[in-house]
């Protein structure tokens with residue numbers, strides 16, 4: 001049986017991938033594409049932020065089932081903002097100890113629902129070995145010791161748990177090292193300056209050593225983050241950034257006797273987590289949430305959510321959760337933000353229904369699960385109001401989505417990841433949200449929204465026995481791999 005390798009390349013976009021290959025800057029990607037089923041329009045999860053997407057990739061479900069709503073969200077029981085680390089300033093405000101605990105421990109052991117199983121858990125329950133290299137969502141049946149670097153250890157005041165769970169072969173930079181015979185040769189990629197090994201070079205180093213040591217798991221998920229960081233800063237150099245990723249893939253391919261030999265031994269899948277949208281240069285491209293919500297008492301980052309607070313803002317770049325607290329009316333927040341045309345969508349729950357509006361308009365569309373309309377993925381929905389709000393088309397048989405791919409399931413997924421009220425905002429193309437300490441990217445790249453620019457990702461499947469079911473979604477990758485490894489059989493359930 002072939003082994004399966006899944007490379008998760010942060011912010012890889014289909015048009016950039018195609019242009020990079022056409023410009024002869026990506027021999028590794030070209031080789032894989034030439035031997036693959038290439039899907040340029042796979043739909044990812046909303047919000048288009050890595051943390052909740054990683055959870056969907058390893059569990060095969062949207063956030064309404066796995067319960068990790070986004071990168072930044074409000075835990076109303078603990079009365080705390082959860083932040084899986086979105087930049088240095090908010091991390092300093094919230095405290096490195098809280099954020100590091102959130103990302104290393106809470107995400108996997110507390111937030112990710114125990115009602116769903118990760119691909120690592122399923123595989124290892126079937127006596128197959130699974131592996132995870134540098135992925136923040138990694139829950140599995142084995143416990144791994146965390147080696148805190150002295151600097152981080154001192155700052156976090158030894159508050160972190162000593163172990164985290166994961167599959168048999170697991171690496172989280174230099175913090176959790178894989179249990180293999182060969183040590184990974186030390187280089188700069190493992191220093192504090194390079195995120196303690198949470199980078200492309202170290203991830204490929206680890207993968208190569210795992211394979212050379214004869215310990216390659218049946219399935220390995222490898223996360224390559226650098227394309228995202230570079231695109232945020234300089235989207236105009238997108239092709240060069242992906243060419244840099246290609247150099248790492250070539251290093252991996254070259255570790256075999258031939259590139260063909262790699263494909264004889266492995267199914268090699270490449271996927272992205274989300275796209276990016278270029279933000280305008282002028283300050284008006286940052287939508288100030290403080291200004292829009294000036295009539296409310298807004299929670300100050302790093303402070304307690306006291307009884308005076310009316311709104312908690314959780315900014316996910318081109319998407320935001322606004323939480324009404326202490327009896328604040330959700331409707332009052334909706335009205336306050338509805339005046340701004342730079343806001344693309346405003347969505348909220350009303351019982352079991354979702355209601356959606358566009359910024360600057362009062363036209364509404366509502367939808368709910370389990371009624372007469374069915375979408376291309378076999379889900380059924382009811383809807384009322386103005387379908388143009390979400391650019392929904394109905395041909396008498398199937399609901400289709402263009403501007404907002406898989407819009408109903410994805411919006412529903414984000415909104416019902418939590419029980420209480422939350423108003424969801426997305427920014428129009430070219431815009432992102434501004435709030436206290438949130439990282440912004442004027443003239444750079446950003447993501448988070450439901451729009452297709454942030455939501456359509458390439459999926460490259462090389463050397464597989466079956467073809468991937470279309471229309472493709474990121475949440476269907478888990479079952480595809482389980483079928484490829486013989487753990488589940490039969491056709492894709494439509």
Ligand SMILES: [Zn+2]
Nearest residue numbers: 228229232447
């Ligand atoms: Zn990003």
